[in-house]
Amino acid sequence: MLIGLRGLEGVENGGGHRSPPHVRPVAVIDIGATSIRMAIAELHESGEVHLLSTLSQAVHLGRDVFSKGVIDKATIEECVRVLRSYRRVLAEYELSRPDQIRVVATSAVRESMNKLAFQDRIYTATGLQVEVIDEAEVSRITYLGVQPLLKSDKQFAEWGTLVVEVGGGSTEILVLQNCDVQFSQTYRLGSLRLRETIEAYQSSRVTIRHILETQMRRVIEQVSQHVNRSEIRNMVALGGDMRFAAHQLGGEVGHDGMLRLKVNELEQLTNTILDLNEDKIVHKYHISFPDAGTLGPALLAYVQMAKSFQLDEIHVANVNLRDGMLTDMASHGALNEDFRNQVVRSAIELGRKFNFAEAHARHVAKLCKILFQGLREEHHLEPRFELLLTVAALLHEIGLYIGPSGYHKHSMYLILNSELFGLSRTDVMLIGLTARYHRKTSPKPTHTGFTQLDRDQRIAVVKMAALLRLADALDASHSQRLHELWFAREGSRLVISLPQVEDLALEQLALKQTGALFEETYGMSVLLRKLRQ
Structure with missing residues (x-):
């Protein structure tokens, strides 16, 4: 031989590619700091993913863990209720086998001291096996989701690109050059953590904003130690908060399908939201109270990141963790x-x-x-x-x-x-x-x-x-x-x-x-x- x-x-370039069956229905569930989201899709032999349904329900995992270190019993039962309702939906699509369903939990469950009890309770009540994934796995899945978008536009190959997602518990950053990953890191700076910071200080809005900006500046300085700022010409933002902002501002759609937002316009929207309390945000923008509490800090993080790299524009991608999970399942992992x-x-x-x-x-x-x-x-x-x-x-x-x-x-x-x-x-x-x-x-x-x-x-x-x-x-x-x-x-x-x-x-x-x-x-x-x- x-x-x-x-x-x-x-x-x-090692390794082969295993071809999936012609069409198969699957579901992915993401247990995050502020919500549990599910996506149901059909995976085709070509690798194409056809989305069938999406669901999202708010939970308080992050609020518990980031303040007390454990998930309250009431919150665990709240998650059980949500996942039981998802189980009924899955049954309608005839999805029941473990190889058809992937359930992951991110920072909130990962950091909780009683995560094993949480996983056991969910399994006992719903039969769903919760996989607590680490930062590296989140980065891998995120890359799988965003990679096709970056390869569709040559400008991302010509200059460095900053990919940022501010979640409830953490901020994930990828830096790509010629669509190759140059730097990858996850920081414990999420919108819900920032919200907890706000509630800890009984100060004026000006003081609170200064505190938030100081925390973000520390993360930006750490990123700058690994990245040449002058080489970064693009920023791609992921996450529901930025998709909300794009909807409000009516960003221009590029041929790659991403919306483009002017940083100065995003900053104006962020300032407006930070000046409102949660009740007014809910009434003005018709969003949930949990989303209203984290929206301002999240948008401020994106603005600060863009300004630190002297960028005038942000690309907003309609991509999330579940998209990457579905892509991963399409390739059988x-x-x-x-x-x-x-x-x-x-x-x-x-x-x-x-x-x-x-x-x-x-x-x-x-x-x-x-x-x-x-x-x-x-x-x-x-x-x-x-x-x-x-x-x-x-x-x-x-x-x-x-x-x-x-x-x-x-x-x-x-x-x-x-x-x-x-x-x-x-x-x-x-x-x-x-x-x-x-x-x-x-x-x-x-x-x-x-x-x-x-x-x-x-x-x-x-x-x-x-x-x-x-x-x-x-x-x-x-x-x-x-x-x-x-x-x-x-x-x-x-x-x-x-x-x-x-x-x-x-x-x-x-x-x-x-x-x-x-x-x-x-x-x-x-x-x-x-x-x-």
Whole structure:
């Protein structure tokens, strides 16, 4: 079996696409800080999403959690009532199987001290399994939703674009250059948190506004540390508050389907709303009381962000978390090529930050790709682990930035304490441990992090680490000279034949020093052999 080593694109474009069935109905439910929203849609074989119905009901999760740290019993029962009503709607669409319905909860439930009790109560009462997603998963889903819009307009490819969504509990920011993610971060600064700040101060509106602007300025300063302001020429705003503003101001619709709002006009509307109390906002704009309480702070956050980057215009996208979830379900949760590329680019940028040996890291990553694909019958890992192994390979030596002694441990530390776009905390832990075990030491029950994993995760780490050791040994010379690998199993040995190579002494020595883990894991020793052609 011959698997050739391809160019750089081979690392960044890996993975296939699993075609969905012709048409299937699905539903997604988003349990947020201020409301529970549901979308029902049909997913077509082409990947097209046809929206059938949407529902939204206000809840007080954020109010409870952001002030007390727990979800009140009454609020839990309020959520049960809402979700039971959604269940009845789902039954009308004949949606009942777990693979047809995805329910996620974001910042409010994620931060609550009784989130397990909340999840158990919802499951007991409704049969719905609530998945509490972290910031990285929210960023990934948001990117899936907004990506088609950004690719439809060439101006987003020419200049940097700031994508901002101010939710009830947090503000999510993506910075893209040529539609590639350059920066991704979620901040604990949401409209409901800002509202809590307002209620904590019995001061004049001028003082309250100053307090709000000060909090927002801190976030903007943190973003500016990672972004060149002069390169940002576009801002895309997500969220219901900005869609409300676009409706009020009648923004111009671009050919990409997004509305364009003038920042000065948005600021005028924001000032008007901040000068009104909740009763007057509800009466004037015919919105709910929960929305009225958070509208002003949210719009002020968008205005401040746009002004800090000296932008005159904001693009308002009719995209939300549920759109991204539906897109994700249309692909059966498979990591599409573009998303994989974004994750790999994020890893490469992190490596450059720590002055990694980029040529060696990329080559080891490509060797890992070849080994992963060529030894599928041995490792039986899901395709997504190929991406995790690639990232671990790219970053396995970044610990040298701290020092050569124990650098594999430093690599793990840096990985665990850095931002990698689109990867969950669990994914990052798996990557960090895989990098840690690329040298002589094998996993031990006493190792931090390893014991926190479940059995399947521990086994996946060991399998990936063994492949990473083998790939690293194959580039022991750091010369990137191996371009093809032939695999064959001879009894209890895996024979890797290498064409057009005369001397394998260095690779064989490296393999002798680190190859024990591969034999322990896969039950095969590895023999390197020169292939005569």
